[in-house]
Amino acid sequence: MSKKTTAYTTIDFEKSGKQIGFVDIPHSPHEDAWGRTRIPLAVIANGRGPTVILQGGNHGDEYEGPIVLGELVRELTPEKIQGRLIILPAINSPAVSAGRRTSPVDGLNLNRTFPGDHNGTITQQISAYINDVIYPQADAFVDLHSGGSSLHIMPSAIIEPAPTPEARRRNIEAVLAFNAPLTVVVDNNGESRTASAASVRAGLVTVGTELGGGGTVSPEAVEICRQGVHNVLAHFGVLPPRPVAPRNENRRILGIPGPEGFVIAPQAGVFEPLVQAGSWVHAGQLAGRIHYLTNPGQPPTDLFFDADGLLYGRRQPGRVEPGNCCLVVANEYKGKLQ
Ligand code: CA
Numbered sequence: 001m002s003k004k005t006t007a008y009t010t011i012d013f014e015k016s017g018k019q020i021g022f023v024d025i026p027h028s029p030h031e032d033a034w035g036r037t038r039i040p041l042a043v044i045a046n047g048r049g050p051t052v053i054l055q056g057g058n059h060g061d062e063y064e065g066p067i068v069l070g071e072l073v074r075e076l077t078p079e080k081i082q083g084r085l086i087i088l089p090a091i092n093s094p095a096v097s098a099g100r101r102t103s104p105v106d107g108l109n110l111n112r113t114f115p116g117d118h119n120g121t122i123t124q125q126i127s128a129y130i131n132d133v134i135y136p137q138a139d140a141f142v143d144l145h146s147g148g149s150s151l152h153i154m155p156s157a158i159i160e161p162a163p164t165p166e167a168r169r170r171n172i173e174a175v176l177a178f179n180a181p182l183t184v185v186v187d188n189n190g191e192s193r194t195a196s197a198a199s200v201r202a203g204l205v206t207v208g209t210e211l212g213g214g215g216t217v218s219p220e221a222v223e224i225c226r227q228g229v230h231n232v233l234a235h236f237g238v239l240p241p242r243p244v245a246p247r248n249e250n251r252r253i254l255g256i257p258g259p260e261g262f263v264i265a266p267q268a269g270v271f272e273p274l275v276q277a278g279s280w281v282h283a284g285q286l287a288g289r290i291h292y293l294t295n296p297g298q299p300p301t302d303l304f305f306d307a308d309g310l311l312y313g314r315r316q317p318g319r320v321e322p323g324n325c326c327l328v329v330a331n332e333y334k335g336k337l338q
Pocket of ligand 1: 059062145146147148
């Protein structure tokens with residue numbers, strides 16, 4: 001375990017049974033000179049078996065994961081599992097309390113701060129704690145995301161790209177075991193600062209999700225999350241095997257093709273989408289319009305898809321600024337799957 005962190009927990013990661021508590025990171029703002037930022041943590045351990053990290057609240061406005069992990073913390077008893085669960089239902093707790101993607105403390109997106117910095121801001125200290133203290137204890141990592149306030153995303157399990165065939169195989173098997181309606185590779189254009197990219201670097205089997213979004217709670221997505229977490233824990237052998245329901249769609253793996261998968265606002269205005277999420281679209285098809293509400297003499301600007309595929313994500317707020325992501329298309333994944 002790293003000696004560099006000032007974070008502290010009363011939870012003993014080596015102890016059997018169920019412990020519910022916090023990781024406390026010293027924090028000294030104006031209103032609390034010797035205070036702590038508290039991150040909820042539960043460890044449930046029984047006998048021999050793998051250690052699986054279950055994480056929610058990486059972004060504070062994505063609610064399905066934290067809801068389902070709260071249920072697990074309350075309901076799961078040690079004798080029901082084999083191995084160890086490290087459950088972090090609200091890892092970026094300041095952002096979760098604020099219902100925001102980014103931290104209200106330092107403005108950072110936790111999922112762009114890995115491997116973190118023990119001498120950095122609170123968000124950087126959280127990612128450093130995960131990277132240096134939590135990951136080395138575990139075999140697998142499940143990071144439960146949704147689309148957040150700005151995006152609706154079709155409920156899906158997410159594959160993080162990995163550098164070796166063996167790591168790819170283990171990740172793909174675990175993500176397919178989640179049994180979401182869709183399976184998508186998301187590489188964030190090669191982004192290396194995410195929790196999932198850091199988890200792959202640490203050698204952990206890595207599973208992601210995108211479960212709805214729009215800053216609200218979808219009961220359907222909560223149920224997909226609940227079933228998926230149980231499915232993946234059964235896959236790892238932490239929970240007993242369970243009969244898996246037939247998949248809602250086929251087992252093909254989609255990916256976001258690159259810049260052409262995104263419809264980006266070229267102007268400020270109000271975006272009107274013209275295609276339903278889940279529809280199949282083609283390059284050149286009219287995707288939506290930007291309206292100029294205070295300049296009615298100016299006709300709207302038409303936006304077009306640049307790729308064929310499934311309309312996978314759509315912007316939630318109507319207002320856009322230049323560069324905002326309006327629509328996301330996923331299609332057959334072209335990268336390495338073996
Ligand atoms: Ca997210």
